Amino acid sequence: MRHTLWLVLLVNSVLLGGCQTAPSNDAALSHQQKPDRRTPDTIAIDRNIEQTAHEELADNQELIGRSHINVHAYNGLALLTGEVPNEAVKTNVLDIVRVIPQVKMVRDSLVIAQPINSTTRANDAQLTAQVEAALQQIHTLPNFDPAMVKVVTENGIVYLMGQVSREEGNVVINVTRLQPNVKQIITVFEYLD
Numbered sequence: 001m002r003h004t005l006w007l008v009l010l011v012n013s014v015l016l017g018g019c020q021t022a023p024s025n026d027a028a029l030s031h032q033q034k035p036d037r038r039t040p041d042t043i044a045i046d047r048n049i050e051q052t053a054h055e056e057l058a059d060n061q062e063l064i065g066r067s068h069i070n071v072h073a074y075n076g077l078a079l080l081t082g083e084v085p086n087e088a089v090k091t092n093v094l095d096i097v098r099v100i101p102q103v104k105m106v107r108d109s110l111v112i113a114q115p116i117n118s119t120t121r122a123n124d125a126q127l128t129a130q131v132e133a134a135l136q137q138i139h140t141l142p143n144f145d146p147a148m149v150k151v152v153t154e155n156g157i158v159y160l161m162g163q164v165s166r167e168e169g170n171v172v173i174n175v176t177r178l179q180p181n182v183k184q185i186i187t188v189f190e191y192l193d
Contacts, residue, residue: 036147037163037192038075045102046073052100053078060096062089068115069093072152074161076104079188081154083113107188109159116155124153127181131158134175144168151176156183163190 038046053071057063067089069082078097084090090110098106116124128151135146149172150161158176160169169189176185 036145042075045076049073049076049078049100049103053097056096056100057093060092062092066115067093068121069110070152070154071097072150072159072161073103074150074188075163075190076102077107077161077188077190078103078105079107079109079152079159079161081109081152081157081159082111083115084110085114086112109154109157109186120155123181124155127156127158127179128153130179131176131182134179135172138171138175141168141171144171156181158182158185160185160187160189163192165193166191 036043050071050073053073057069057071063069063084067082067084069080069084072079072081078100080093080097084093090108090112093110094106094108097103131151131153132146135149135151138144138146148162148164148168152159152161158179160172160176164172169187169191173185173187176182
């Protein structure tokens with residue numbers, strides 16, 4: 001039986017100035033259509049985890065209007081980002097996601113704060129598209145496909161998920177670090193070597 005190691009690294013943030021480019025829907029679509037290292041069944045399971053979490057959390061009246069929660073799944077790991085009003089709500093959210101079938105691990109990155117505004121959310125979407133576009137430009141790594149990396153941004157913090165070699169992970173981190181307006185990088189990689 002193969003054991004995997006989930007390594008969570010916190011890379012100190014570097015604030016860089018510069019202009020941003022508008023996100024491209026074409027780039028996002030082509031990124032989603034490319035194969036990654038997960039099997040089709042695993043991809044379907046991850047989508048089901050995200051959908052189930054969304055439905056369960058949307059039905060919870062305690063969360064509506066008081067929280068901003070995102071759940072992203074990769075190879076059975078559920079990454080929770082966003083803002084909740086207090087520790088009790090945070091615990092409730094974690095309990096809901098932990099019992100979703102086929103969730104292997106939960107990475108809690110929820111913060112206790114007011115939900116971020118729509119402008120910040122739009123900036124996060126733009127930053128995600130910017131990082132994804134930058135990853136498309138990596139041509140120096142053999143067998144690297146940017147679809148191996150799932151990019152999530154919350155309040156300027158970029159989360160990188162995926163199954164990568166250590167060399168690929170280092171290159172992805174360095175490319176991400178060079179993007180303007182990245183406050184911090186947190187990797188949630190499953191290293192293959």
